[in-house]
Amino acid sequence: MSGETVLRVKDLYKRYGDRIVLKGVSFEIRKAEVKAIMGPSGTGKTTLLKCIDMLVKPDSGRIWLEDLELTDPRIDIGEARKKIGFVFQEFNLFHHLTAIKNVMIGLTKVKKLPKDEARTIAERALLKVHIERELWDKYPAQLSGGQKQRVAIARALAMEPMIMLYDEPTSALDPQLTGEVLEVIKELAEDGMTSLIVTHEVGFASEIADEIMIMMDGKIIERGDPRKVIHNPRREETRRFFSKILKIGDESR
C-alpha cells in the first residue's frame, strides 16, 4: 500500500521521573494503513498513543500529522487533536450525557456546528458502529461495555479524524463482548480509516493489520507482516511474548 504519509513519529523519548518509558520510537503510517502495536504490559504503548495526541508531552522527538508538526509548541493543539480520534481502554464516555449527546458534544462545542447538523452527523456515526436508535438516549451507565466502546468510537469518528488511535479497545470487556467492537474497528479499517491499534488480540491483529510492531521496554524491537511476526519472528523476545499470550488466550476460551 502506498499513499501519502498521515502520521510520522520520529525518535520519540519520554520519561516519568527516572524511568524512561519511550526510548526512541519511530514509525510512519500511510493513508488507509492499519498498524497494530503489541507488547507486554508497562512497555509504553499507552504512553506512545498519548504522546501522539499530545495528551502527554514527549521529552524529545517529533511527530507530524501530514504536514503539521504536532510537537511544534506554537501550534494550536486543540486544532490538531480534532483530527486525531482516540479510543480509550476504559471508554471514557461522558457520564452525564446520553449516547447521542456524547457524540454530539465535540461537534457542537469544538467544531461549533449547529445542533441539528451535529445530530445528523452523530446519528450517522452511531449507526455506523451499529448502535441502534433505541440506545441513543441511554446514559453510559445503562449501556453494556461493548455498546459503550462503540459509542466511544462513534464519538471519535464523528469528528472526521485523519487517523484513529485505539488503546486496547477491548481489554476492559467481557470476552463475549469483544467481538462486536473488533468487528466495528475492522469495518472502519476496511472503509479506509487509517488506524493505529494497541491490542492483545492476536487473531484480530493478524487479520486486519498491514503491519505489527512489537514494543518492548520503550522500543519497537520488531515489525513486519503480521503472519511473519507472529509465527516466525526474528527475535527470541517476540517469540516468547506470543507463546505466552497465546497460551493465556487458550485457557480463557
Added chain:
Amino acid sequence: MSFWEEFLSKLSFGTLITLQLLTVTIPLSVILGILIGILRVYGGRIGKTLANLYVYIFRGFPLLVTLMIMFFGLADIGIRLTPYWAAALAIIICSSAYQSEYVKMSILSIDEGQSLAAKSLGMKRSTEIFYIILPQALRVALPGIGNEIIYMILYSSLAYIVGVNEIFSAAISVNSIWFKPTEVFLVTALIYLAMTTMASYGLKKLEHRLWIPGFETRRKS
C-alpha cells in the same frame, strides 16, 4: 395585647426577615462557593493561593466572630453596614468557604479519563471545565451543598447578635417581656423545623430532577 397576639405578630415579622435573609444568602453563598471551589482547582498559582487563603481564614473563624468583624470591625475602618447586610455578608462568606470545599472535592473526584476524553476531542480547557467536569462535579457536590444550606437556615439565627429582627431575636424579645420560655422557644423551634423540612424537600426534588443513571446524588444524612 395578649401574649399570643404579640408573640405571633412579632414572630411572623421575624420569619419574614429570616426568609429575606436566606433568599439573599443561600443563592449568593452557593454561587460564591462554586466559584471559589473552581478557583481552588483551576485557578493557577495565584488564584489557588488566594482562594485557599480565603477558605483557610473563614473556615477557621467562628461565624459569630466573622459577624462581629463585619459589623463592628468594618465600621471601625469606615465601612458602615446595616445589621442586615453585615449578617448577610458574614453568612455568605462563611458558608461559601464551606461550600467551596464540597465543590473542590467533587471536581477532584471526577476521573482523569473524562478530562483526557475531552482533550482528545480538541476541547479547550474552559469548554472541558464547563461542559464536562462541572456538570458532573456539581451533581456529586449537591448533597453536601444541600446540607450546608440546611445549616445556613439554622445559623441565620446568629444574626440576632448584631440586632437583625429575625425569628430568634423576636423570640428573645417576647420572652423577656412575658417570660414564657417553653411556649416561645418551642414555637420558634417548630418554625426552624418547618423551614429546614421545606428546604430538604426542595433539595430532594432538585436531586431527583438532576439525577442521571450511574450518579450517586442521594444526600447522606
